[in-house]
Amino acid sequence: MMARLLQERVAFFTIVRKEIRRFMRIWVQTITPPAINAILYMLIFGGLIGSRIREMDGVPYMDFIVPGVIMMGIIINSYANVSSSMFSAKMQHYIEELVVAPVSNITILMGFIIGGVARGLAVGTLVTCVALFFTDLSPQYPLITLSIALLTSVMFSLGGFLNALFANTFDDISIVPNFVLTPLTYFGGIFYSISLLPEFWQTVSKLNPVLYMINGFRFGILGASDIPLWQSYAVILLFIAALGSVCLWLLHRGAGIKQ
Amino acid sequence: MKALHIEALTKVYDGGVHALRGIDLSVEEGNFFALLGPNGAGKSTAIGIIASLVNKTSGHVSVCGHDLDTAKEAAKANIGLVPQEFNFSVFESVESIVMNVAGYNGLPRRLAKQRTEHYLKQLSLWDKRKAAARDLSGGMKRRLMIARALVHEPKLLILDEPTAGVDIEIRRTMWEFLTHINKEQGTSIILTTHYLEEAESLCRDVAIIDQGTIVEQGTVSELLSRSMMETFVLDTQQPVAATSIGPYSVRTREDGKIEIDVSQGTALNDVFNELTTHGITVSSLRNKENRLEAFFLRLVNSQRESAAANGQAAHNALGAAQ
Ligand SMILES: Nc1ncnc2c1ncn2[C@@H]1O[C@H](COP(=O)(O)OP(=O)(O)OP(=O)(O)O)[C@@H](O)[C@H]1O
Numbered sequence: 211m212m213a214r215l216l217q218e219r220v221a222f223f224t225i226v227r228k229e230i231r232r233f234m235r236i237w238v239q240t241i242t243p244p245a246i247n248a249i250l251y252m253l254i255f256g257g258l259i260g261s262r263i264r265e266m267d268g269v270p271y272m273d274f275i276v277p278g279v280i281m282m283g284i285i286i287n288s289y290a291n292v293s294s295s296m297f298s299a300k301m302q303h304y305i306e307e308l309v310v311a312p313v314s315n316i317t318i319l320m321g322f323i324i325g326g327v328a329r330g331l332a333v334g335t336l337v338t339c340v341a342l343f344f345t346d347l348s349p350q351y352p353l354i355t356l357s358i359a360l361l362t363s364v365m366f367s368l369g370g371f372l373n374a375l376f377a378n379t380f381d382d383i384s385i386v387p388n389f390v391l392t393p394l395t396y397f398g399g400i401f402y403s404i405s406l407l408p409e410f411w412q413t414v415s416k417l418n419p420v421l422y423m424i425n426g427f428r429f430g431i432l433g434a435s436d437i438p439l440w441q442s443y444a445v446i447l448l449f450i451a452a453l454g455s456v457c458l459w460l461l462h463r464g465a466g467i468k469q
Numbered sequence: 470m471k472a473l474h475i476e477a478l479t480k481v482y483d484g485g486v487h488a489l490r491g492i493d494l495s496v497e498e499g500n501f502f503a504l505l506g507p508n509g510a511g512k513s514t515a516i517g518i519i520a521s522l523v524n525k526t527s528g529h530v531s532v533c534g535h536d537l538d539t540a541k542e543a544a545k546a547n548i549g550l551v552p553q554e555f556n557f558s559v560f561e562s563v564e565s566i567v568m569n570v571a572g573y574n575g576l577p578r579r580l581a582k583q584r585t586e587h588y589l590k591q592l593s594l595w596d597k598r599k600a601a602a603r604d605l606s607g608g609m610k611r612r613l614m615i616a617r618a619l620v621h622e623p624k625l626l627i628l629d630e631p632t633a634g635v636d637i638e639i640r641r642t643m644w645e646f647l648t649h650i651n652k653e654q655g656t657s658i659i660l661t662t663h664y665l666e667e668a669e670s671l672c673r674d675v676a677i678i679d680q681g682t683i684v685e686q687g688t689v690s691e692l693l694s695r696s697m698m699e700t701f702v703l704d705t706q707q708p709v710a711a712t713s714i715g716p717y718s719v720r721t722r723e724d725g726k727i728e729i730d731v732s733q734g735t736a737l738n739d740v741f742n743e744l745t746t747h748g749i750t751v752s753s754l755r756n757k758e759n760r761l762e763a764f765f766l767r768l769v770n771s772q773r774e775s776a777a778a779n780g781q782a783a784h785n786a787l788g789a790a791q
């Protein structure tokens with residue numbers, strides 16, 4: 211029993227190390243583009259347009275958008291890391307190295323997820339560093355800020371994993387990010403407070419899970435949010451539980467991996 | 470103990486193909502075992518199920534006494550797999566591919582390093598350890614998969630057509646290496662092949678699989694001599710209790726008829742003379758289908774196909790059987 215646990219632990223760290231090395235090896239593709247995006251958002255929206263808007267919800271516009279821009283980097287990169295890594299493993303069949311080895315499904319899943327979290331948080335940290343050139347960032351509630359970032363990253367890593375299990379072509383792993391994830395993040399209140407919206411669109415916006423993450427994160431940094439904090443945690447945890455169970459169940463059945 | 474035990478294993482693929490139609494197979498620990506069969510016989514399917522890459526439809530598999538259904542992890546820990554198709558990350562280096570698999574099997578890093586070095590050296594890949602896998606030649610890739618399969622020193626090594634597309638010289642060194650592993654480390658080995666020659670020179674026991682069924686099982690030489698026998702089914706007017714008549718072995722079937730084995734080329738007159746001498750009157754005779762012969766014919770065709778596909782000179786693998 212003890213030996214099994216030790217063995218799973220070694221396997222887990224092997225997967226994590228491999229996942230981190232994968233995105234670090236191609237850092238030009240994986241780490242730098244989100245940082246450049248973030249610079250552009252902050253220059254154009256925060257700097258040029260923001261100087262006309264001045265304030266949103268009582269905070270300078272630049273300060274308002276920074277948490278959302280950081281979160282966008284975390285969301286998109288966690289997702290992309292796991293979906294592309296898992297999809298390559300499937301397509302080149304080296305996922306079989308793991309399936310054949312005495313490694314439990316939960317270890318495999320956690321290994322990939324932590325890989326995605328590492329990339330998401332690496333990008334988040336980099337964007338934060340960039341943001342420091344534009345504004346002072348001193349989180350009101352560091353623990354909330356960190357925990358929301360971490361949980362969001364876990365959630366979207368799980369989403370990427372699920373996507374990869376179903377994907378059969380490279381198109382299949384770009385459809386969800388392009389047609390679902392990007393719109394949801396843009397409408398998730400990165401650049402505006404939903405209190406600006408008419409009643410009806412406010413209600414619609416509240417169906418968007420990304421809204422809860424961005425607002426939770428913004429609360430951690432600015433101490434203000436459109437959404438009660440507990441709702442942010444509840445939505446994220448609910449999604450993690452649901453996505454995690456589906457992923458484990460599919461792994462158990464060997465969906466997309468075994469015949 | 471059995472390195473591998475399979476009972477009534479079946480597999481029906483989603484498309485409806487019956488790849489395995491209830492096979493039973495048993496491989497003793499320490500054996501060097503060949504699974505011989507033509508294209509599409511079900512070899513890779515059987516191996517896929519043993520290695521947990523394919524879900525079975527029904528039946529039982531146990532590896533070194535661990536049932537795949539109830540002790541999956543323990544069974545997996547005892548298997549090293551060299552699959553038919555390359556399945557490593559092409560961008561990864563040779564060394565890290567082997568190191569990662571050592572890690573998946575729970576080897577602490579120092580031991581993983583030692584083993585990786587040991588097996589890469591044994592398979593003449595140490596100089597290539599920093600190379601990306603895609604830059605290796607076909608034979609090197611094959612050897613990389615062998616090193617990867619051995620790094621956790623499994624009790625059972627399974628190789629699915631390890632010598633396909635490998636030149637004669639490398640094939641010989643690979644054979645020597647496998648024999649060494651089998652003899653010195655006591656690793657049980659199962660390999661699949663189209664080549665009778667390969668089974669003959671390497672393996673103690675062989676099972677012949679064709680169209681999802683095990684046709685015959687035994688030692689290689691037994692099967693070869695059996696394939697050169699012809700069997701006749703006789704209706705005799707007297708019951709026959711003997712197990713041999715002159716030089717020919719006979720059996721009584723459940724329906725009361727007699728089967729008699731005659732090596733190919735024997736004159737039937739000689740057989741009848743012998744029967745007459747023993748006071749047996751034959752009222753009818755027919756030729757029993759020789760399943761082995763039918764099988765070897767298909768095997769030859771399958772070899773021709775794959776030799777043509779590989780662009781290699783046709784193999785003279787069946788020399789002994791013909
Ligand atoms: N993924 C799959 N889906 C559907 N049918 C399959 C699949 N894989 C194999 N088959 C079918 O199952 C049968 C057995 O195939 P298998 O690959 O096990 O044969 P094999 O003995 O390994 O052949 P070869 O010598 O060509 O490798 C074949 O009819 C094949 O077409």
Ligand SMILES: [Mg+2]
Pocket residue numbers: 512513514553629
């Ligand atoms: Mg095969």
